[in-house]
Amino acid sequence: MNRNEVKNCLLCNAPLNSQMDWKRLFFNRFPKVICQECENQFEWCLHEQDEEVVSLYYYNEAMQDYLHRYKFMHDVLLSKVFREEIYYNLKNRKEMIVPIPMHPEKLKERTFSHVDELLKEARIPYVHLLEKITTETQGGKTREERMNTPQIFKLKKTVQVEGKEILLVDDIYTTGTTIRHAKRVLIEGGAKSVKAFTLIKSGFYK
Template identity: 50%
Template sequence: MNKEIINCLLCERELQQIITWQTLFERRLAPVICERCKLKFELVNYQKEGLYAIFHYNEAMKNFLRQYKFLQDIILAKVFRQELHELLSKRSEIIVPIPMHPLKKKERTFAHIDELLHAAEIPYEHLLEKTTVETQVGKSKLERQQVAPLFRIAHQKQLTAKHYIIVDDIVTTGTTIAHAKRALLDAGAESVTAIVLIKG
């Protein structure tokens, strides 16, 4: 994962390293996709009730998720590392990734949210664990709202801070985020917000 990227991870064109004042004076991670591919992803900057999303779920993002999550192309965790780094690196809250159920992680071979955070050089804590392997895909909004709690505080974990940020890849109805927030608030957190890569 630490090997220098010289070709776009999405289209394999050679990357053009452009030196600007930002790259000289700011903490910027080296780009891993070309400008042409970058323009295919639509910024949405969605913000509502403690939830912030960076990108819209368009065709380019759909293809990215398929390649990254389901075809297990783990190096693609680096594609949005700069955006995540900018949003999270200076936050004082504890970062909590949405966890995978151990059986799902074994099937997929890696925890995709963890890898996104690793690539963005963001420290995090595993405070939650998934209670079921059941997914929310294909359920109606009502069905999602009526499910039993999806998360609990992980075994032998205690909340040592007051403020937390949940990180996930995509939000659609918001059920997953709501369940994760509830688990942390019930365990004593004073505030819980969420940052997701994609607004579905």
């Protein structure tokens, strides 16, 4: 990998300090792609974890801006921003890593799968077991509407999940509707356990 792949912060465009320190070299860590000032704006989510869903960051103003640029302005380079944190949180997980999928029509519109790209940049192997069966998104719905959403996933054809331990991965956890629907399909298909990991934890903000 070219360790000088990014010369300027992907978020504010400030020049990055490209000097290689021995710790980064020894542990083969990922090259930095954002400056320290931008990094400090993200708020770690460390004290609200449970065994079922683990999230790395809160949905603050800086994260809202990041997510808007990444998902809705289609800036796929921003998939690099949190790759090191994702890698170190998932590299030793024993479960099968399963991204929350996009509907094919939404994938055409966005041109890339944002969750898949986060995992690719973090060098985390994954497998798709689910298909999304509706183009509806949770954004814009009230909390009550989200909680009453009909099933939005199905198992892919020929997929066998019986006895599998699965870790679902998504970008943001808000009411938990998406994770609940995915978990239900997998458990009904025979999965032994289903937990979840998300980059962001949000209060109900829509």
